[in-house]
Amino acid sequence: MLSSLFRGTALPGRQAAPSERDPFAETLRLVGERVILRPLMIEDAPAMFAYARDSEVTRFLPWEPAATVESVLPFLQDQVSRRTRQESLGMAILLAETGEMIGSTDLMDLRRIRGEGEIGYLLAQPYWGRGLMTEAARMTLECGFGRLKLTRVTAYADAENRGSRRVLEKLGMNPWGSEMRVVHGEDRLYIRYQIRRATWLAEFRQRLSPQGTK
Numbered sequence: 001m002l003s004s005l006f007r008g009t010a011l012p013g014r015q016a017a018p019s020e021r022d023p024f025a026e027t028l029r030l031v032g033e034r035v036i037l038r039p040l041m042i043e044d045a046p047a048m049f050a051y052a053r054d055s056e057v058t059r060f061l062p063w064e065p066a067a068t069v070e071s072v073l074p075f076l077q078d079q080v081s082r083r084t085r086q087e088s089l090g091m092a093i094l095l096a097e098t099g100e101m102i103g104s105t106d107l108m109d110l111r112r113i114r115g116e117g118e119i120g121y122l123l124a125q126p127y128w129g130r131g132l133m134t135e136a137a138r139m140t141l142e143c144g145f146g147r148l149k150l151t152r153v154t155a156y157a158d159a160e161n162r163g164s165r166r167v168l169e170k171l172g173m174n175p176w177g178s179e180m181r182v183v184h185g186e187d188r189l190y191i192r193y194q195i196r197r198a199t200w201l202a203e204f205r206q207r208l209s210p211q212g213t214k
């Protein structure tokens, strides 16, 4: 874990290959206990369609459920081009056991305010409630604070999206204001969360300590 956070910052005894250091490289792989993250690709369309067509998955997202495989292509094309411009890091979540793609995370708006980014995510419904997004989002944050050297990460969750709010809390993110958004034609209250690099590092060290039980 420690080595993955600081990968790319010249650990003694081993020089990382350039592609390993580049968080925007197509070859990036973040390997966790139960999930593996790798950059989203256009070829992910059928796997993404399988869950993006589910109205429960899109309930708190600013999209309608996908009607066809083709309808998820603009999302994937946008993810690939924003990664190429180093504006965001959109990652597919694969089940480590089978390699099946079951969702995605995104670190976005990386160029809007220097050193800052916003995290977002979604997961196929059959996999909810198993701690998989907590693991995937934690790996994404680790990449943001480690490889990307971010100083602050924000997130927005619908006030009624209890699962997403709990994921953010488990990452150590704190509520920091709110705003109204129109989603599926309704005015919705969105809670803004944030975490700073220093807090993340403190949480991270706590998890590494023998007493760290999170």
Ligand SMILES: CC(C)(COP(=O)(O)OP(=O)(O)OC[C@H]1O[C@@H](n2cnc3c(N)ncnc32)[C@H](O)[C@@H]1OP(=O)(O)O)[C@@H](O)C(=O)NCCC(=O)NCCS
Pocket: 056, 057, 058, 060, 061, 120, 121, 122, 123, 124, 127, 128, 129, 130, 131, 132, 133, 134, 135, 156, 157, 158, 161, 162, 163, 164, 166, 167, 170
């Ligand atoms: C929100 C979402 C990402 C949660 O993913 P997940 O893998 O089910 O979350 P986890 O299993 O890691 O659970 C994290 C915590 O949230 C809790 N939780 C998960 N879903 C919940 C729900 N619907 N209601 C209440 N708590 C919930 C879990 O119990 C766990 O808390 P605990 O460890 O204290 O028990 C997933 O439901 C999803 O993709 N939803 C649709 C897309 C979406 O809303 N994305 C977020 C937009 S901001």
